[in-house]
Amino acid sequence: SQQGEEDPQALSIQEGENATMNCSYKTSINNLQWYRQNSGRGLVHLILIRSNEREKHSGRLRVTLDTSKKSSSLLITASRAADTASYFCATVPSANSGAGSYQLTFGKGTKLSVIP
Amino acid sequence: EAGVVQSPRYKIIEKKQPVAFWCNPISGHNTLYWYRQNLGQGPELLIRYENEEAVDDSQLPKDRFSAERLKGVDSTLKIQPAELGDSAVYLCASSSRETGSYNEQFFGPGTRLTVL
Numbered sequence: 253s254q255q256g257e258e259d260p261q262a263l264s265i266q267e268g269e270n271a272t273m274n275c276s277y278k279t280s281i282n283n284l285q286w287y288r289q290n291s292g293r294g295l296v297h298l299i300l301i302r303s304n305e306r307e308k309h310s311g312r313l314r315v316t317l318d319t320s321k322k323s324s325s326l327l328i329t330a331s332r333a334a335d336t337a338s339y340f341c342a343t344v345p346s347a348n349s350g351a352g353s354y355q356l357t358f359g360k361g362t363k364l365s366v367i368p
Numbered sequence: 369e370a371g372v373v374q375s376p377r378y379k380i381i382e383k384k385q386p387v388a389f390w391c392n393p394i395s396g397h398n399t400l401y402w403y404r405q406n407l408g409q410g411p412e413l414l415i416r417y418e419n420e421e422a423v424d425d426s427q428l429p430k431d432r433f434s435a436e437r438l439k440g441v442d443s444t445l446k447i448q449p450a451e452l453g454d455s456a457v458y459l460c461a462s463s464s465r466e467t468g469s470y471n472e473q474f475f476g477p478g479t480r481l482t483v484l
Contacts, residue, residue: 259410285472295459295475304377340410355424356473358410 257342258362266318266367271328273362275341276321282344284317286326290337298326298339303346331366338363370394372476374460380482386448387458389479393462394439400437401473403459411459417443447481455483 270347277284283288286298301317301324308315314327328335338361345357373392381387393400398419403411414433416424419440420447428435432451439444447454476481 278449281482283471287475290415294477296462297474298473302473344409355413356413 256281258339260362261360262363263303264365265331267330267331267333271331271335271364271366273326273339273364275359277324277343277359278322279343281319282347284315284324284348285342285344286313286315286324287340287342287358288337289340289361295331295340304319309338328364331364333366333368334362336366345367369422372460372462372474374476374479375457377477378478378480378482380484381450382484383452384449385448387450387481389445389458389460389481391443391445391476393443393455393460394464394474397462397464397474398440398461401444401460401461401463402435402445403461405457405459407456414445450481450483454481455481457481 256274263271265271281303283300283302285300286300288293289295299308299310299315300311300316303319306317312329315324317324324341328338340358340361342356342358372394373457375390379387379462399418402414404414405411415422415428417433417437420437432449433447435443435445445458457478459475459478463473
Protein backbone atom coordinates (compact mmCIF):
# COMPACT_ATOMS: atom_id res chain seq x y z
CA SER A 253 0.00 0.00 0.00
CA GLN A 254 1.15 3.54 -0.71
CA GLN A 255 1.73 5.74 2.32
CA GLY A 256 2.57 9.02 0.65
CA GLU A 257 0.57 11.03 -1.82
CA GLU A 258 2.43 13.46 -4.03
CA ASP A 259 0.83 16.54 -5.44
CA PRO A 260 0.61 17.47 -8.23
CA GLN A 261 0.69 14.25 -10.23
CA ALA A 262 2.32 16.11 -13.11
CA LEU A 263 4.06 19.46 -13.42
CA SER A 264 5.41 21.25 -16.48
CA ILE A 265 7.61 24.34 -16.16
CA GLN A 266 10.10 26.38 -18.17
CA GLU A 267 13.80 26.02 -17.59
CA GLY A 268 14.98 28.44 -14.90
CA GLU A 269 11.69 28.40 -13.00
CA ASN A 270 11.26 26.85 -9.58
CA ALA A 271 9.36 23.59 -9.11
CA THR A 272 7.49 22.69 -5.94
CA MET A 273 6.14 19.25 -5.17
CA ASN A 274 4.19 18.25 -2.10
CA CYS A 275 3.83 15.00 -0.22
CA SER A 276 1.31 13.98 2.42
CA TYR A 277 1.50 10.84 4.54
CA LYS A 278 -0.62 9.05 7.10
CA THR A 279 1.37 7.51 9.95
CA SER A 280 4.02 9.00 12.22
CA ILE A 281 7.47 8.77 10.73
CA ASN A 282 11.12 8.36 11.65
CA ASN A 283 12.20 10.14 8.47
CA LEU A 284 11.03 11.14 5.00
CA GLN A 285 13.11 10.80 1.86
CA TRP A 286 12.84 12.15 -1.67
CA TYR A 287 13.95 10.12 -4.68
CA ARG A 288 14.21 10.92 -8.37
CA GLN A 289 13.61 8.45 -11.15
CA ASN A 290 14.28 8.87 -14.82
CA SER A 291 14.44 6.29 -17.55
CA GLY A 292 18.17 6.45 -17.88
CA ARG A 293 19.36 6.17 -14.29
CA GLY A 294 16.72 4.49 -12.18
CA LEU A 295 15.83 5.61 -8.66
CA VAL A 296 18.30 7.98 -7.03
CA HIS A 297 18.20 9.20 -3.44
CA LEU A 298 18.07 13.00 -3.21
CA ILE A 299 17.63 14.02 0.39
CA LEU A 300 16.51 12.71 3.79
CA ILE A 301 14.82 14.75 6.49
CA ARG A 302 14.28 13.39 9.98
CA SER A 303 11.11 13.85 12.01
CA ASN A 304 12.80 16.36 14.33
CA GLU A 305 13.96 18.53 11.43
CA ARG A 306 11.87 21.19 9.73
CA GLU A 307 13.98 22.19 6.73
CA LYS A 308 16.95 20.85 4.84
CA HIS A 309 18.96 22.04 1.85
CA SER A 310 21.11 20.23 -0.68
CA GLY A 311 22.36 22.25 -3.64
CA ARG A 312 19.30 23.47 -5.54
CA LEU A 313 16.98 21.33 -3.41
CA ARG A 314 15.07 22.50 -0.38
CA VAL A 315 12.89 20.15 1.63
CA THR A 316 10.49 21.11 4.40
CA LEU A 317 8.68 18.85 6.81
CA ASP A 318 5.59 19.64 8.89
CA THR A 319 4.88 16.66 11.13
CA SER A 320 1.76 18.28 12.59
CA LYS A 321 0.23 18.32 9.10
CA LYS A 322 1.97 15.12 8.02
CA SER A 323 3.29 16.82 4.93
CA SER A 324 6.53 17.65 3.15
CA SER A 325 7.51 19.74 0.18
CA LEU A 326 10.40 19.56 -2.26
CA LEU A 327 11.52 22.75 -3.97
CA ILE A 328 13.88 22.66 -6.93
CA THR A 329 15.23 26.10 -7.71
CA ALA A 330 16.44 27.30 -11.12
CA SER A 331 15.27 24.12 -12.82
CA ARG A 332 17.15 22.56 -15.73
CA ALA A 333 16.06 20.26 -18.51
CA ALA A 334 18.05 17.52 -16.80
CA ASP A 335 15.70 17.76 -13.80
CA THR A 336 12.96 16.18 -15.93
CA ALA A 337 12.03 13.02 -14.04
CA SER A 338 9.52 11.53 -11.63
CA TYR A 339 9.97 12.52 -8.00
CA PHE A 340 8.86 10.27 -5.15
CA CYS A 341 8.57 10.85 -1.46
CA ALA A 342 9.12 7.83 0.76
CA THR A 343 8.59 7.45 4.48
CA VAL A 344 10.08 5.27 7.18
CA PRO A 345 7.58 4.79 10.00
CA SER A 346 8.53 5.56 13.56
CA ALA A 347 9.09 2.60 15.86
CA ASN A 348 5.92 3.26 17.82
CA SER A 349 3.65 3.98 14.88
CA GLY A 350 2.31 0.46 14.74
CA ALA A 351 3.03 0.50 11.03
CA GLY A 352 5.16 -2.59 11.11
CA SER A 353 8.75 -2.95 10.06
CA TYR A 354 11.11 -0.19 9.10
CA GLN A 355 10.28 -0.36 5.45
CA LEU A 356 10.45 2.52 3.02
CA THR A 357 6.97 3.26 1.68
CA PHE A 358 6.73 5.28 -1.53
CA GLY A 359 4.05 7.54 -2.91
CA LYS A 360 2.90 7.53 -6.52
CA GLY A 361 5.22 10.32 -7.57
CA THR A 362 5.13 13.66 -9.35
CA LYS A 363 6.14 13.71 -12.99
CA LEU A 364 8.16 16.87 -13.64
CA SER A 365 8.83 18.14 -17.14
CA VAL A 366 11.27 21.02 -17.56
CA ILE A 367 10.99 22.63 -20.97
CA PRO A 368 14.21 24.11 -22.40
CA GLU B 369 32.32 2.31 -6.52
CA ALA B 370 30.04 -0.05 -8.45
CA GLY B 371 26.34 0.38 -7.86
CA VAL B 372 23.64 -2.24 -7.47
CA VAL B 373 23.70 -4.56 -10.46
CA GLN B 374 20.63 -6.30 -11.81
CA SER B 375 20.09 -8.66 -14.67
CA PRO B 376 18.47 -9.06 -17.03
CA ARG B 377 17.36 -5.49 -17.79
CA TYR B 378 14.38 -6.68 -19.82
CA LYS B 379 12.47 -9.94 -19.93
CA ILE B 380 9.50 -10.95 -22.04
CA ILE B 381 7.80 -14.25 -21.28
CA GLU B 382 4.49 -15.94 -21.85
CA LYS B 383 2.13 -16.45 -18.94
CA LYS B 384 2.62 -19.60 -16.88
CA GLN B 385 6.36 -19.55 -17.63
CA PRO B 386 8.93 -19.20 -14.85
CA VAL B 387 11.26 -16.21 -14.61
CA ALA B 388 14.17 -15.25 -12.38
CA PHE B 389 15.85 -11.95 -11.59
CA TRP B 390 19.32 -11.55 -10.18
CA CYS B 391 20.76 -8.79 -8.01
CA ASN B 392 24.26 -8.01 -6.80
CA PRO B 393 24.19 -5.32 -4.09
CA ILE B 394 26.85 -2.76 -3.31
CA SER B 395 29.83 -4.39 -1.67
CA GLY B 396 29.53 -4.39 2.10
CA HIS B 397 25.80 -3.66 2.18
CA ASN B 398 24.13 -6.13 4.51
CA THR B 399 20.53 -5.17 3.78
CA LEU B 400 18.96 -6.06 0.45
CA TYR B 401 15.46 -5.24 -0.78
CA TRP B 402 13.29 -6.34 -3.66
CA TYR B 403 10.58 -3.96 -4.84
CA ARG B 404 7.95 -4.15 -7.54
CA GLN B 405 6.95 -1.01 -9.41
CA ASN B 406 3.80 -0.98 -11.49
CA LEU B 407 3.35 1.56 -14.24
CA GLY B 408 2.57 5.02 -12.85
CA GLN B 409 3.09 3.91 -9.26
CA GLY B 410 5.83 4.08 -6.68
CA PRO B 411 7.88 1.00 -5.77
CA GLU B 412 6.34 -1.43 -3.27
CA LEU B 413 8.48 -3.62 -1.05
CA LEU B 414 8.32 -7.36 -1.66
CA ILE B 415 11.03 -8.62 0.67
CA ARG B 416 13.89 -7.37 2.81
CA TYR B 417 17.01 -9.33 3.77
CA GLU B 418 19.45 -8.72 6.58
CA ASN B 419 22.44 -10.73 5.43
CA GLU B 420 20.95 -14.07 4.37
CA GLU B 421 17.84 -13.84 6.55
CA ALA B 422 14.52 -12.65 5.15
CA VAL B 423 13.30 -10.36 7.93
CA ASP B 424 10.28 -8.88 6.15
CA ASP B 425 8.48 -10.86 3.45
CA SER B 426 4.92 -9.98 4.38
CA GLN B 427 4.26 -8.41 0.95
CA LEU B 428 5.68 -11.31 -1.05
CA PRO B 429 2.97 -13.39 -2.80
CA LYS B 430 4.28 -16.69 -1.55
CA ASP B 431 2.15 -18.90 -3.77
CA ARG B 432 4.19 -17.99 -6.83
CA PHE B 433 7.08 -15.81 -5.70
CA SER B 434 10.24 -16.97 -3.97
CA ALA B 435 13.52 -15.34 -3.13
CA GLU B 436 16.86 -16.34 -1.77
CA ARG B 437 20.06 -14.65 -0.73
CA LEU B 438 22.69 -17.33 -0.38
CA LYS B 439 25.83 -16.32 1.52
CA GLY B 440 24.29 -12.94 2.25
CA VAL B 441 25.46 -11.29 -0.97
CA ASP B 442 23.71 -11.89 -4.30
CA SER B 443 20.00 -12.48 -4.41
CA THR B 444 17.55 -14.10 -6.79
CA LEU B 445 13.83 -13.41 -7.07
CA LYS B 446 11.75 -16.01 -8.88
CA ILE B 447 8.20 -16.11 -10.16
CA GLN B 448 6.66 -19.46 -11.07
CA PRO B 449 4.31 -19.45 -12.84
CA ALA B 450 4.10 -15.86 -14.09
CA GLU B 451 0.72 -14.21 -14.58
CA LEU B 452 -0.27 -11.25 -16.74
CA GLY B 453 -0.54 -9.04 -13.66
CA ASP B 454 3.12 -9.64 -12.82
CA SER B 455 4.20 -7.29 -15.61
CA ALA B 456 6.13 -4.56 -13.81
CA VAL B 457 9.63 -3.32 -13.08
CA TYR B 458 11.40 -5.31 -10.37
CA LEU B 459 13.89 -3.22 -8.44
CA CYS B 460 16.65 -4.34 -6.14
CA ALA B 461 18.14 -2.00 -3.55
CA SER B 462 20.72 -2.24 -0.80
CA SER B 463 21.74 -0.27 2.25
CA SER B 464 24.49 -0.34 4.80
CA ARG B 465 23.99 -1.72 8.30
CA GLU B 466 25.99 1.21 9.64
CA THR B 467 23.30 3.64 8.58
CA GLY B 468 20.56 1.10 9.00
CA SER B 469 17.32 0.49 7.18
CA TYR B 470 16.19 3.94 8.20
CA ASN B 471 18.41 5.68 5.77
CA GLU B 472 19.38 5.92 2.16
CA GLN B 473 18.78 2.97 -0.11
CA PHE B 474 20.72 2.49 -3.33
CA PHE B 475 18.69 1.14 -6.22
CA GLY B 476 19.64 -0.88 -9.23
CA PRO B 477 18.32 -0.08 -12.74
CA GLY B 478 15.59 -2.68 -12.44
CA THR B 479 14.31 -5.52 -14.60
CA ARG B 480 11.32 -4.70 -16.76
CA LEU B 481 9.15 -7.82 -17.00
CA THR B 482 6.48 -8.19 -19.64
CA VAL B 483 4.16 -11.19 -19.40
CA LEU B 484 2.22 -11.95 -22.58
